[in-house]
Amino acid sequence: MKQNILSCLGLLLLPLAAQAIEPGPSSPQQQETEAWLLLQSRGQAASPIRQTAAASERDLSLQRWLESYKHPIPPFYKEYSGGQRK
Structure with missing residues (x-):
């Protein structure tokens, strides 16, 4: 009992x-990647110019999105169809 x-x-x-465990030295590529991710998460590398889409561009993208629902989803894909339409 005492042993238990x-x-x-x-x-x-x-x-x-x-x-x-302390992390070891990382490669220069890893350090560069971490630096870019840090800039991105802090918003320091954001463009000062706000990028917006014109009304016509928004309409075209919405139309493409809506048209994507017109194609039926096949029950399965053939292995060698290569994305060809039938």
């Missing part, structure tokens, strides 16, 4: 002994 209690206590204390 001690083993359970040891298992409960085990996470306290774990320590985080």
